[in-house]
Amino acid sequence: MSQPPGAAVSVTEAPPSSDTPSKQLAAQRVLPLRRPGRWIATAIVLVLAAQFVHGLVSNPFYQWDRFGYWFLRPTILDGLLITLEVTAYSAVLGLLGGILLALARLSRSPVLRAVSWTYVWALRSIPLIVVLLFLYNFSALYQTLSVGVPFGPAFFTFDESRLATDMVVAVVGLSLNEAAYAAEVVRGGILSVDQGQHEAASALGLPKSYQFRKIVWPQALRSITPNYVNQLIGLIKSTSLVFYVSLLDLFGTAQTMGSTYPGDIVPLLLVVTVWYLILTSVVSVIQFYVERYYARGATRTLPPTPLQKLRTGLTDLRARIRREAAV
Numbered sequence: 269m270s271q272p273p274g275a276a277v278s279v280t281e282a283p284p285s286s287d288t289p290s291k292q293l294a295a296q297r298v299l300p301l302r303r304p305g306r307w308i309a310t311a312i313v314l315v316l317a318a319q320f321v322h323g324l325v326s327n328p329f330y331q332w333d334r335f336g337y338w339f340l341r342p343t344i345l346d347g348l349l350i351t352l353e354v355t356a357y358s359a360v361l362g363l364l365g366g367i368l369l370a371l372a373r374l375s376r377s378p379v380l381r382a383v384s385w386t387y388v389w390a391l392r393s394i395p396l397i398v399v400l401l402f403l404y405n406f407s408a409l410y411q412t413l414s415v416g417v418p419f420g421p422a423f424f425t426f427d428e429s430r431l432a433t434d435m436v437v438a439v440v441g442l443s444l445n446e447a448a449y450a451a452e453v454v455r456g457g458i459l460s461v462d463q464g465q466h467e468a469a470s471a472l473g474l475p476k477s478y479q480f481r482k483i484v485w486p487q488a489l490r491s492i493t494p495n496y497v498n499q500l501i502g503l504i505k506s507t508s509l510v511f512y513v514s515l516l517d518l519f520g521t522a523q524t525m526g527s528t529y530p531g532d533i534v535p536l537l538l539v540v541t542v543w544y545l546i547l548t549s550v551v552s553v554i555q556f557y558v559e560r561y562y563a564r565g566a567t568r569t570l571p572p573t574p575l576q577k578l579r580t581g582l583t584d585l586r587a588r589i590r591r592e593a594a595v
Contacts, residue, residue, distance in 0.1 A: 361443035363446075
């Protein structure tokens with residue numbers, strides 16, 4: 269409809285859209301919270317780490333060429349193999365002994381509880397080197413051993429010196445010591461299981477052995493695994509003491525070679541250090557996956573593996589680069 273000449277035309281502005289503030293907020297760039305202390309601490313740590321690496325690389329005292337020469341020498345690898353054998357045997361026997369001692373400590377028999385407590389108390393109080401040296405000289409106290417009736421006839425008699433080889437002395441000594449610590453680890457893991465689990469299993473009329481194997485033990489492993497793997501790492505390092513019972517393990521071989529080649533003592537010690545770092549790192553990786561396996565059912569989401577963390581970090585980095593490029 270046309271307006272007559274001279275008539276005023278009113279212009280009505282459109283009301284502002286309700287989503288205008290939200291669009292303005294979306295257009296604004298969100299600035300992260302500044303944390304100068306974190307950046308300063310990071311810079312200090314990086315500088316110290318760079319200085320440490322520079323000292324390792326540039327200091328001729330370390331003799332890295334000799335380190336490369338000794339690292340994969342057959343004599344070093346033979347000592348490494350003995351270290352692995354002693355660790356494997358002692359870990360298995362120590363864990364089995366620890367389980368038996370823990371069950372004895374938790375039993376209703378006062379005799380079993382007293383014997384288990386006394387064993388754990390004694391072996392945790394005596395230094396490992398003393399145990400090894402005592403076993404090494406055990407033949408001086410008992411030249412022959414026998415099995416039979418106490419204060420009666422003996423059924424079997426054998427020479428102790430023939431059985432107590434250097435390997436046997438090392439494995440027995442480490443296993444006896446390891447069993448005392450493993451017993452407390454296993455006992456703590458069993459006690460960590462909620463008492464309601466025991467009561468529910470008993471209410472269902474399940475046998476005690478079935479309760480332990482299917483209900484208590486799987487749940488106790490979540491607590492036992494990290495603690496015992498920590499013990500296992502300590503056991504790997506404790507094998508260096510078997511050198512004092514004439515068993516040439518990794519450390520003993522390095523000591524012997526250091527006596528023969530006095531100028532290579534530092535490179536040989538570095539070789540031993542790196543090999544122990546490798547062994548403990550492998551055990552730590554195994555520990556992570558074992559813990560992750562037994563965490564099923566206890567956590568809503570499993571912890572990511574290192575590979576998954578790497579993938580997530582790369583994805584976040586690419587997304588951040590794209591956002592920066594878009595701005």
